[in-house]
Amino acid sequence: MVNRKIDSQKLNRMNQLRKLSQQGGGQKKIDSQHKRGKLTAAERINLFLDENSFEELDPFVVQDIQNFEESGNQYLGDAVVTGYGRVNGQTVFIYAQDFTVAGGSLSEAVARKICKIMDLAIQNGSPIVGLIDSGGARIQEGVSSLAGYGDIFLRNTMASGVIPQISVILGPAAGGATYSPALTDFIFMVNGVGQMYITGPDVIKAVTGEEVTHEDLGGATSHSSISGVAHFNLNSEEECLEQVRNLLRFIPPNNMEESTITETYEIEDPDTELQNIVPEDPNQPYDVMDIIGRIIDQGDFMEIHHSWAKNIVVGFAKLAGQSVGIIAQQPKYLAGCLDINASVKAARFIRFCDSFNIPLVTLIDVPGFMPGTAQEHGGIIRHGAKLIYAYAEATVPKISVLLRKAYGGAYIVMSSKMLGGDINYAWPTGEIAVMGAEGAVNIIHAKEIKSSKNPDELKSQLINEYREKLMNPYVAASKGLIDDVINPADTRIKLISALKMLSNKRESLPIKKHGSIPL
Ligand code: HXC
Numbered sequence: 110m111v112n113r114k115i116d117s118q119k120l121n122r123m124n125q126l127r128k129l130s131q132q133g134g135g136q137k138k139i140d141s142q143h144k145r146g147k148l149t150a151a152e153r154i155n156l157f158l159d160e161n162s163f164e165e166l167d168p169f170v171v172q173d174i175q176n177f178e179e180s181g182n183q184y185l186g187d188a189v190v191t192g193y194g195r196v197n198g199q200t201v202f203i204y205a206q207d208f209t210v211a212g213g214s215l216s217e218a219v220a221r222k223i224c225k226i227m228d229l230a231i232q233n234g235s236p237i238v239g240l241i242d243s244g245g246a247r248i249q250e251g252v253s254s255l256a257g258y259g260d261i262f263l264r265n266t267m268a269s270g271v272i273p274q275i276s277v278i279l280g281p282a283a284g285g286a287t288y289s290p291a292l293t294d295f296i297f298m299v300n301g302v303g304q305m306y307i308t309g310p311d312v313i314k315a316v317t318g319e320e321v322t323h324e325d326l327g328g329a330t331s332h333s334s335i336s337g338v339a340h341f342n343l344n345s346e347e348e349c350l351e352q353v354r355n356l357l358r359f360i361p362p363n364n365m366e367e368s369t370i371t372e373t374y375e376i377e378d379p380d381t382e383l384q385n386i387v388p389e390d391p392n393q394p395y396d397v398m399d400i401i402g403r404i405i406d407q408g409d410f411m412e413i414h415h416s417w418a419k420n421i422v423v424g425f426a427k428l429a430g431q432s433v434g435i436i437a438q439q440p441k442y443l444a445g446c447l448d449i450n451a452s453v454k455a456a457r458f459i460r461f462c463d464s465f466n467i468p469l470v471t472l473i474d475v476p477g478f479m480p481g482t483a484q485e486h487g488g489i490i491r492h493g494a495k496l497i498y499a500y501a502e503a504t505v506p507k508i509s510v511l512l513r514k515a516y517g518g519a520y521i522v523m524s525s526k527m528l529g530g531d532i533n534y535a536w537p538t539g540e541i542a543v544m545g546a547e548g549a550v551n552i553i554h555a556k557e558i559k560s561s562k563n564p565d566e567l568k569s570q571l572i573n574e575y576r577e578k579l580m581n582p583y584v585a586a587s588k589g590l591i592d593d594v595i596n597p598a599d600t601r602i603k604l605i606s607a608l609k610m611l612s613n614k615r616e617s618l619p620i621k622k623h624g625s626i627p628l
Contacts, residue, residue: 129178130168130185134209142209147280147302148346150190150205153240157203157350158194165192167222184210188243189219191226193235196357202230205240208280212244215286219247220257227264234363236273238353241290241303242280258285265292270464272363275353278303278329278339279346294461295356295413297341298329299349305332305339334416337450342416359411359425359432360465367466368432370609379598380404387474387538387597391514391545394440397422397472400512401435404428404601410435413458418450419443423458428470429605434462436524437472440513447519448479449492456499463499468506468608471524476545477517493522494627501528502624506611508532510600511539511582511591526590531614532607534600535582535591542580546572 131151133139142149148156154163168186177183188210193202204223206213223239230237246254268274269292276290277297282305290296290305298305306327313319313326325331333342343349361368386399402408405426412424420443423436436455438445462469478484478493500507500522508531509524520541524530542549550571551558561567585591595603 126185127168133186133207134184134211138209147208147242149209150207150240150242153279153346153350154190154192154194154203154205156347157196157238157240157353158201159196159198162194163192163203164194165190167191167225170218170222172218182211186210187216187218187222188213188247189222191222193226193229196354199357199362200233200235201357202226202235202237203240204237206243206280208242208244211247213242213280214244214247215254215257216247216250217253217257220254220260223257224260224264227261227268230272231264231268234272234365236275236357236360236362237268238275238277239289239293240277240279241282241286243283243286244281245284245286255285258289261289262292265289269294270364273357273360273465275356277349277353278305279349280304283307283309291338295341296332296339297343297349297353298332298339299346300329300342300344302329302346304328330416333414337414337417337454340413356411356425359427360467361432364465368468369612370429370431370605377602379596380601381598383597383600387513387536389538391476391540392444394444396441397437397439397445397474397512400472400600401426401437404604405433405435406430414454418448418454420445420448421451421455423455425467426470428601428608431608432467433470433608434458434467435470435472438474438523440474443479444476445474446476446479447493447496447522448484449487449489452489452492452496456495459496459499459503463503463505466505468508468611469503469524470604471507471509471530473509473511473515473520473523474513475515475519475523477519491627493518497522497528498624498626500524502618502626503529504614504616504618506531506608506614508604508607508611509534510595510604511535511541513538514540514542514545516540516542516544529616531611533590533592534595534603535585535593536597536600537582537594539582539585539591539594540576540580541582541585541590546576546580550575 139149170187171177171183171185188207189204190207191204193200204226227237274293275295276293279299279302287305304323304327310321310323310326329342332339341352343352380403383403386395388395401410405428410424410426420439422439426433426435478489507524521527526533550568554571558564558568582591582594586594
């Protein structure tokens with residue numbers, strides 16, 4: 110008779126090896142990780158995924174399975190934990206670098222494990238989340254570890270626009286190790302824990318003499334408010350992982366899925382409070398968040414790049430249950446003008462939304478592009494072009510509301526009819542012109558004003574006439590460039606109607622390998 114019973118010795122060995130794998134670099138290293146105020150890879154994964162949903166893969170990867178226990182420097186599973194699980198019930202692939210093993214450094218085996226997970230994520234159309242805590246390429250492995258990074262970069266690029274890729278920086282990410290996160294869609298960082306830089310403070314001091322701390326150089330605050338490398342900056346690992354889960358509520362698992370209106374939408378009452386937010390004076394600031402909060406479902410907004418390029422607001426929201434990407438000028442900062450960082454921030458966001466079939470809702474109140482040598486020499490022409498390109502190329506539904514002003518080139522840029530805007534609404538306060546009224550009058554009535562006995566009075570009269578006759582939204586509406594002038598109180602209702610109407614929108618671009626966005 111055949112004995113079908115697995116003998117207990119074999120099960121014991123399996124359990125023993127698994128336990129060894131789960132111990133990573135050992136208890137001392139785990140304690141040291143905790144002392145630094147950091148969680149272990151396993152703790153992070155469990156905190157992030159739905160309860161008991163993690164399925165680990167490759168726990169037994171090691172260089173020499175026969176002799177690893179005696180070697181003293183080989184650890185089962187090496188310096189990364191990989192697998193898949195669920196977030197809000199949806200499959201998500203995950204890898205978490207394990208700092209307790211050789212400082213989370215990337216060996217050939219670690220790279221192979223990460224690549225396997227990335228391939229599975231791409232083939233099966235689910236997001237991938239990387240928890241980064243690594244000293245970079247495993248120095249002892251030389252070219253093999255560098256090649257491992259190369260294999261990951263290739264997959265990051267192939268996955269771009271196919272599945273969402275999210276990086277969470279929960280420790281060091283030095284040198285080339287920064288570039289896998291940089292190729293992903295969203296980077297989260299934890300204050301005082303995550304640090305990203307191409308070269309650390311010691312190298313900087315040796316090469317340039319400049320002295321800087323790790324945190325000032327590459328900490329969460331620097332990257333979320335100065336460089337724009339990080340999209341989110343959180344105060345604890347727990348809060349950070351919760352926000353990654355939150356982000357996944359807004360984005361589909363892959364580029365083949367459509368986000369659709371999921372709630373049965375009942376006609377709501379107009380919101381008359383919306384009539385009281387925007388000042389009539391085109392130069393007076395206000396907080397556009399007060400408008401966003403009133404037009405989306407339950408004020409539920411996930412802002413991206415909150416602390417960088419604050420003159421434009423971008424983020425995800427739901428409208429009647431459907432995910433939308435919101436782009437809005439923020440008159441509270443730099444009068445909501447378009448500058449280099451705002452252009453890059455919005456262009457990147459628009460391209461993400463377009464890749465993943467997320468409709469765009471643009472709220473416009475823009476005085477123009479930011480003037481000055483710093484902007485010109487910094488390449489505002491090149492960077493501003495990115496935003497034009499992104500809007501023009503996007504084939505998802507594009508709905509806009511002109512809240513107050515849209516002057517000059519900035520009018521054309523911001524989801525205009527000419528760039529393929531599907532529905533362009535204006536509030537009665539909307540003004541469109543080549544430039545602001547005063548500048549325009551100064552140029553076209555210069556002679557008249559100069560020869561007038563009372564130039565100030567004439568000028569203010571001409572400004573009023575100009576605003577009333579040429580800048581009002583009906584001029585654009587009369588040419589079909591604005592589809593309708595609406596009562597602000599009806600904005601949410603109109604947006605939801607337009608979104609429903611556009612739900613079957615199909616538009617394709619001319620056949621090409623890919624465009625050449627001005628980078
Ligand atoms: C091998 C490494 C390692 C690495 C750290 N360790 N980085 N082992 N390769 N890259 C090991 C340490 O020897 C140590 O082992 C353990 O991990 C913990 O490291 P510590 O230095 O004790 O920790 P800490 O003081 O917190 O400093 C962490 C660190 C530092 C800032 C990451 O270790 C460091 O600067 N490492 C080197 C970073 C770096 O320059 N990497 C190469 C980047 S270039 P023991 O056994 O003592 O516990 C790169 C090229 C990629 O990555 C190119 C792709 C294109």
